[in-house]
Amino acid sequence: MSKIALPVALALSAVLAAAPSAQSKSLKPAAKMQAAKSQKAQNVTVTVDGSGYHPSTINVKAGRPVHMTFVSKGTGCSNGVVIPGLNKKLHLKMGQQQTISWTPKKAQSIAFSCEMNMFHGKIVAK
Numbered sequence: 636m637s638k639i640a641l642p643v644a645l646a647l648s649a650v651l652a653a654a655p656s657a658q659s660k661s662l663k664p665a666a667k668m669q670a671a672k673s674q675k676a677q678n679v680t681v682t683v684d685g686s687g688y689h690p691s692t693i694n695v696k697a698g699r700p701v702h703m704t705f706v707s708k709g710t711g712c713s714n715g716v717v718i719p720g721l722n723k724k725l726h727l728k729m730g731q732q733q734t735i736s737w738t739p740k741k742a743q744s745i746a747f748s749c750e751m752n753m754f755h756g757k758i759v760a761k
């Protein structure tokens with residue numbers, strides 16, 4: 636009896652000892668990164684409807700990540716956003732939203748417009 640029980644007990648204690656340490660090792664760095672990211676990131680939302688972009692000028696700080704969400708509330712001009720400076724084109728149906736993320740490296744102004752170049756807005760990094 637004891638010849639069988641000892642290896643089983645050793646194997647069990649090894650599993651129990653390994654489980655909690657493996658979990659904390661995989662969770663801690665991820666949690667720290669998440670906190671650092673949310674402190675630095677700049678979240679902006681731009682709504683586009685039949686009268687244009689709201690707001691149409693967005694001020695951000697250079698050197699920090701920007702998460703910019705476009706929300707479409709209409710048709711036609713509200714369904715496409717072109718941002719040549721970021722090499723991006725978004726296609727949105729009414730009610731949809733899309734987020735783009737990037738980090739402005741320096742002070743600059745990045746223009747965006749609808750696909751027909753009728754609605755205009757800009758992101759100003761300082």
Ligand SMILES: [Cu+2]
Pocket residue numbers: 711712713749750751752753754
């Ligand atoms: Cu348009």
